Amino acid sequence: MDLNQMLSEIEGGNDEEIERLLQRYNSENNRTFTFDQKEESLRIKLCQSTLAVLRREVPFSCQRTCLETLRIMSRDKCVLSPVATREGILTLSLSQNGLQEDNLSEEEERVVVEALKCLCNVMFNSPTAQQICVDVQLAPVLCGKLHSADTWHHEVGLFTLRLLFLLSALRPDLRMCLRKDCQAVTLLTKMLEHTLDINWWLTFTAENNERVMEALKALFNLTLNEPEGEEDVRQCRVIVSLLRHVLMLKTETVEKTEELHSHAVNLLNNLPVSCLDGAGRPACASASENLKVKPEIGNTMRNKLVRLMTHVDWGFDIMSGCEEEPRPNPSEDMTEEQKEYEAEKLFKIITELTRHDMIRPMVVRPDGQLGSLEDKLREIANDDDEANNSDSD
Template sequence: MDLNTILSQLETANEEDIEKLLQQYNRENMHTFSFDQKEETLRSKLCQSVLTVLGKQVQPSCQKTCLETLRILSRDKRVLGPVATREGMLILGGMARLRAGQEEGDNQNSSQDCTQSEEEERVVVEALKCLCNVVYNSPAAQQVSVDVQLAHGLCASLRTARSWHHEVGLFTLRLLFLLSALLPDVRVVLRREWHAVRLLTEVLEHTLDVRWVGPYEAARPDPQALPLPAEDNERAMEALKALFNLTLSEAGGEEDDHQFRLIAAILRHLLMLKTETEEKTEEAHSHAVNLLNNLPVSCLDVLIDIPVQGGQEKYGGKNMDAVQVLLDFMEKRIDKGSNFKEGLTPVLSLLTEGSRHHREIRRYIKAQVLPPLKDVKIRPEIGTTIRNKLVRLMTHVDMGVKQTAAEFLFVLCKESVDNLLKYTGYGNAAGLLVARGLLAGGRGETQYSEDEDSDTEEYKSAKPFINPITGHVEEPMPNPIEEMTEEQKEYEAQKLVNMFDKLSRQNVIRPMGVRPDGTLAPLEETLCDPHEDNSGSDSD
């Protein structure tokens, strides 16, 4: 339908004709994602005309149709000028029942309006969808949303989460996520003044049906219970994304510590849940991992300290079910073989910090990842065990993935160079050791407990024959000089010396040595000066 025709008819049409006119436009453009640039001005005028209609007292059915039109138009960021104004945002906020810009008491009352009809509810949903598009596509609208305190209206809506219909809740949470992602200043206000972290935590509690049996302990999900419904899972994911944004900034104080421990307990509950599909379960676990990374590492003890449900005596009576879920999730992400940076490094970082600061977590993970060595005839990077997979990642082309995997194994070895080399070989560990200045051996700076690190009899007997570079026992190779004469040996040796001398003179290679602190340096810097006065040094 020609836009000039629509605009001319909208000026004089009654409510019923406006609805029919826009419904036809919506049908023709519902699946259109690219618009003719020549009609940009006309589409902008259509935005203004639709807002004018919405500003009048029209029936919910007409409001819904107008909002559908605005939602279609809001895909084009070039025509959002009329909407990205105080008047436009207040109209959409009013349609979404957010009452942006009102005082807190008025806001709470408006969030508790009388029961809406199905048609009125569709108006709210369409308005929220429009706001999501407009906020995402228009920096001007983002600034106006700050001026009219749109996020404050969303927080008032969070207080009524128990009475939400699915789509109202879903798009309320999505809009809050967008505002917290795009506007760092709003993030701070949401957290400090409007207590959005607490409100979102309560939304998660309700959505995941958490039942508390201890201060930070949720009842174990019934193994026979149905999987988490798809709609509940969708809302939970949006709440987790918003919480991730709000917990990015630094926190402190007893109130924050309590809130973060509650979140950790809810995330443990989520890790133990199953959704309707394996793919959705993995997505839920991914969001849980991301949020756990934002929490203070001291709060991770909530994952294992579950007195009512008990734990394993071997690990101080701690319950390791959630840690095992995280290990399984990590291995799945490794097996996918792609998108390691975003998909794998968060869970590796989480398990690394958990192991560094919580002895029982480290001991449990090490037993699963680095069990005592028995077969040392195969290179550490070859095989299908979780150790083999992680050692392969230590030489990955992506520096971030490589460093994160190496750091994880290093922490499991209590930051002992000797232990790390035992499990990985010097060749795989060299990158980490250079970065940490530990080529000469030793330990990292973190202090660890003195629990036993026993070796198997198989490893002890094979240890003298292990190649420290490759980390395995190699088959003996035939000696190429055994059948040479003394003259041939001398000739080959001189030839090798000449080759190195030539490369050195041309600066192709430069002899390197290791400083006392373990870092690499040119050889001449690491050699002692034969004329140096050592008379004042202590004798051994």
């Protein structure tokens, strides 16, 4: 689809024509995740035009189509500049916040869901958008929505929780505000209690499972710091009780059950040991227990927990979690020529993997993120050249 022609038709078209054009664009690019760099400037203009349409009084169907277009374009970090502004974030926020969520029509629900998806994509891909979301007080708004969690439509609740998770993950400075000012831990705990109580002993539905996992991920971010005061400790004990039940639940598939239990164990690792009293039965290891069998092998709850957690300070191998027999050094009986041959062979394998981008040497940048070793060496070489030039001057 020619973007130049599409932009000119959008500028002079009415709501119905614009909706038709954007629907065609959406259907053609619904599965597109890599975009043509040559059309980057045109996509930025399309993003600006779509936001301008959203700010007008247009029907819900047109709003949904515009938001679908923005969601598709938000996969490309290079065209987020029109959306990653205060005006752009407010436009998306109003699209998902201006409707009464407990009484949504199907068309209104799709508008809210698409706006939440856009916000998730934009926040994930743009640090500028993350700061703007903080400035426009998005966190208190999301926590306010948790009060009506029992009336949520599934996807509205799912992407509200995902947005809260992203905000708490990407902005660590907000976690204390979410815990203390917004009472996010209390609200998420109540939401979990309500959701888990729907099918307490039965097989957990896929929709409830998705919402619970998003809530567990958000709680993980909010409990990274040690609890302060009696109220925090009480909340941790409530969370432990909930996690105990989560670990006994089964979902519709084995894979989803393992994923749910994995998130529960991750959160459990954050909580103080003092809060685990009464969560499990005391047990003594049997003298006849075979420690040569790896504890993660099997289908019992213990085996599953061991697969998700690392055992340390038990006298076992910390990697395998069981007793390991000493292994001979493979190079002991090699001649120097054999050692040199094996080293060259290993070097060729690593070189081949690097050439095909299957592995890549990395370094940790000052901001804590992984960066390319090649880029780092290039920076060092440039710094040395600049230093030599300044010395010669």
